[in-house]
Structure formats: structure tokens, C-alpha cells
Amino acid sequence: MTDKILIAFKSIGKNKNRNFLTMLGIIIGIASVICILAIGDGFAHTVTKGMGNHNTRNKVILQWEPTSDYNTDGGFTQNDASVLEKVPGVDHVKLASSIAEAGAKVSYKTKTASIGLNKQPKNLKLVKGTYFTMTGASNGIYISEDLAHKLFKENAINRLISVDGTIFVVQGIYHISNMNYRPDAYVSKTIFKQLFASQISRDQAKLYVQPDANKKQVGKTAVKRMKAMGEQKQTGKYSVSNPDAISKQFTRILNDITYFIAFIAGISLLIAGIGVMNVMYITVSERRKEIGIRRAFGATSSDIRNQFLIESVVLCIIGGVIGIILGYILVSIINAFLPFKADITSYAIILSLSVSTAVGLIFGFIPSNKAAKSELVGLLKEE
Known part of the structure; x- marks a missing residue:
């Protein structure tokens, strides 16, 4: 088996340009599937994480x-x-x-807005201001960038605003990403319980x-x-x-959509497989002399078939590996523009390699079988 694999590599190396063009369809198809699965898995993970993990065991x-x-x-x-x-x-x-947040009306001078409000979380990343834990009846408040833009033209830090008639001092401003929901403002836990908890x-x-x-x-x-x-x-x-069942059902729907889109992208592998079949037909035609010599020295039809089939599989696996590497590069570039992190899973890699191998086996079988059925007399007559 090792000898046949080495022969396959040597055969592929003799026609580098032709074989690379044959692999190109597989490379593009695998890279597309890797990117789509990574984006879909990353999006599903981010959404389900935002929905929260519910411990309903007891x-x-x-x-x-x-x-x-x-x-x-x-x-x-x-x-x-x-x-x-x-x-x-x-x-x-x-x-x-x-729903843990309360509704309130905030105002600054002549500007007013309706907001969602909650008690201060343990950790809050601010874009302006300094985060500290507000204790007791603190009149500090953290507001979102959107709310700051609605109320203030310039810097909002240390400005006084009214929330349902109570005066607060803006201590910091935080950003709300598209993938993570946050209310418009946070106050201390004590103030939240005293003034707003009754709404919930x-x-x-x-x-x-x-x-x-x-x-x-x-x-x-x-x-x-x-x-x-x-x-x-x-x-x-x-x-x-049953919040866990809802989360699992939502994740299953997202995964189904991702796999369907990946399947559509994977159709390009069908075209790539036809290219593999074509190049293997050419290879068989070019190496009829080699086939005749092998048959003359006792090689069986099975040996000839396996040799060309291995070459087809090796060709596709090389294309699949290059496609996975290209997929990694593309995902790294895409992550710079996405609001969440696309995640390449081991499942996506195993699936890509399995599909590449299957393409080599399926589309390489007919040319390999043709080589195996070549009659020794006919091969010698050609020479």
C-alpha cells in the first residue's frame, strides 16, 4: 500500500499544473464549506450563549x-x-x-427617551468613564452609547439626568454589540430594588x-x-x-440552515469530481504502456484498479487539505469584519476530508476500472 501511495505522489508530481487545475475545484469547494460551517457554528454558539445556560437538572x-x-x-x-x-x-x-429589566423614562433638559434599565452587573466594559462597583444608595448610572447620543451632543460623563424623576450622575458609557443584548442603563442594585423592582x-x-x-x-x-x-x-x-428545550430547538434550526447552505456550496465539488474523472481518463490513456508492463509481470486487474483509484483519492485529499488551509485563512480574515467569532470545528475538518476522499473514490472508480479491464494483448499490440 505504501508503494502505491508513493507511486501516486510521483505520478501527480509529473503533471503539476494539470493536476493543480484539477484540484482547484476541490480546493474552492472545501474552502467554501469550511467558511460557511465556521460562520454558522460561530453564530449559533453566540446566539445560544446570549440566550443563557439554564441549569434545570434539579x-x-x-x-x-x-x-x-x-x-x-x-x-x-x-x-x-x-x-x-x-x-x-x-x-x-x-x-x-x-424579564429582569424595568422600563423608565429618562430626560436631560428638553430631551427625553424611554429606556430599559437593570441593576449593575459584576463586570461591564466601558468605552468612556471608569468602572467601579456602586454600593448603597449611589446616584451613579451607566448608560449605553445609543442613549448618550440621544441625550447629549458632547461628552456625557458627570452629566446629571433624570430617570423617572430621580437624579443620577452619568459615570460611564458602554457599547452594545449587535449580538449581545443589554438594557439602555444600569444603576446600583440597592437603587434598582428601591425604585424599579416593583415594575417587574x-x-x-x-x-x-x-x-x-x-x-x-x-x-x-x-x-x-x-x-x-x-x-x-x-x-x-x-x-x-423548558428553556433548555427551546435553546436546543433554536440551535438545531440554525444548524439545519447552515448545513443546507453548506450543501449548496458543496455542489461545486460535483463539478470538481467530473474534472477528476476527466484527468484520470487522460492519465489512464497516457500510461497504457505502463499498464501493459505491469500486467506482463503478473499484476492483476485488482492491482491496476487500486493503483489508479489510490491516485485519484490522493489527488482529492491533497486538494481537500489545501482547501482546509485556505478555509482557515479566509475565516481569519472574515473574523475581522464579523460581530461574532466564526469557529472552525473538528467536525467541519473531518467532514471536509471525508467528502474529498469520497469524491476521489466515486469519480476515480470508472477510469480505474477501465484501466483494470484493459486486455494484455491489446496493450502489447499498441506497442
Whole structure:
């Protein structure tokens, strides 16, 4: 086998220009597939990361949804939590909100804007100002670049703004990328709880279940009890929420779209395969003397077929490897312009090499088979 591979490399090296042009279709096709898969995987990873990782291993999440657009301030109450804690298998219950930010109206002189507002995160990268942890009843506020442009013509740092009638000092400005959602402003946790937390309805109930409990059964029982005893049952409906399933389904849809586009790009490999078949026909025709000599010295039809088939596969694998390298280079260039990082996975590399090998096998078989079936008498007569 090693001897046949070395012969294949020598044969390819004798006609470098012709074989390179044959490989060019494979190189472009593989590089295109690598780029598309990298962009798709990077986008899916960024989106699912933005949706958050939900640890639902030991809990069941109940969701309250209003039946009318006008009843948006309902949700779970402490009495509801007491009822849910009595469900068999439930250890304890915590009430939360699916949307953690509050709405507010901000104004500076004659300019006003409606914003989303949240409590200060642990780490916030600022484009202007200096980040520090605001404690207690701090009147500091961090605002987005967009909000700063709406309210101020010049520098916004240390300016006074009014948020729902309360005066704040702009301490810093941060950037909101297209791929990561952030509210328009951040205030200290204490101020957020005192002034804005009351706007947020507790539309989620997190039921922490006991280790031996059946989560599915706990969810069904909890929903039944809320439908019968929930304080907001007249204005909304209760259901079991599965955020992980939603994230997985969204990721699956993104992956399906990526693979479909990659498949369309991979059609170019079909054209490249026809080029491989053509060059292998030419190679067989040029080496009929060599085939005759091999047959005269006892080479079987299988030996002849395998030799040319290996040459076809080696030709395509070389094109595939060059295509992967070109794909890496193109992805590095593309990453400089994307708002997220395109990611080349090992799956994409294995898929590319597998496709390259398959092209060599499929489109090299017919010419190789023709060489194997050549009659020794006919080959000697030609000489």
C-alpha cells in the first residue's frame, strides 16, 4: 500500500499544473464549506450563549402568561409559592421574572427617551468613564452609547439626568454589540430594588425538586394546582417552561440552515469530481504502456484498479487539505469584519476530508476500472 501511495505522489508530481487545475475545484469547494460551517457554528454558539445556560437538572420552572395584552402585571404571589411548596416532591420554591429589566423614562433638559434599565452587573466594559462597583444608595448610572447620543451632543460623563424623576450622575458609557443584548442603563442594585423592582412581575416559579422526585409528574401536579388555586388564574394561564428545550430547538434550526447552505456550496465539488474523472481518463490513456508492463509481470486487474483509484483519492485529499488551509485563512480574515467569532470545528475538518476522499473514490472508480479491464494483448499490440 505504501508503494502505491508513493507511486501516486510521483505520478501527480509529473503533471503539476494539470493536476493543480484539477484540484482547484476541490480546493474552492472545501474552502467554501469550511467558511460557511465556521460562520454558522460561530453564530449559533453566540446566539445560544446570549440566550443563557439554564441549569434545570434539579428544578421545574412554571411560567405565567397573561391571556390579555392589558394584564401584564400579574404573576405568582407568595400565596402561590406556599401552595406550590406543598406539591409532592417539591423541596422549596423561588419566584423570579423572565424579564429582569424595568422600563423608565429618562430626560436631560428638553430631551427625553424611554429606556430599559437593570441593576449593575459584576463586570461591564466601558468605552468612556471608569468602572467601579456602586454600593448603597449611589446616584451613579451607566448608560449605553445609543442613549448618550440621544441625550447629549458632547461628552456625557458627570452629566446629571433624570430617570423617572430621580437624579443620577452619568459615570460611564458602554457599547452594545449587535449580538449581545443589554438594557439602555444600569444603576446600583440597592437603587434598582428601591425604585424599579416593583415594575417587574414575577411570572416564573422555580420549583426545586427532591432527588428522588419525578420532575414530569411534579410539573403536571403544580400546573393543576395553579389552575385551581392560583391567584392570577383569571387573568393568565400556567404552564411548564423548558428553556433548555427551546435553546436546543433554536440551535438545531440554525444548524439545519447552515448545513443546507453548506450543501449548496458543496455542489461545486460535483463539478470538481467530473474534472477528476476527466484527468484520470487522460492519465489512464497516457500510461497504457505502463499498464501493459505491469500486467506482463503478473499484476492483476485488482492491482491496476487500486493503483489508479489510490491516485485519484490522493489527488482529492491533497486538494481537500489545501482547501482546509485556505478555509482557515479566509475565516481569519472574515473574523475581522464579523460581530461574532466564526469557529472552525473538528467536525467541519473531518467532514471536509471525508467528502474529498469520497469524491476521489466515486469519480476515480470508472477510469480505474477501465484501466483494470484493459486486455494484455491489446496493450502489447499498441506497442
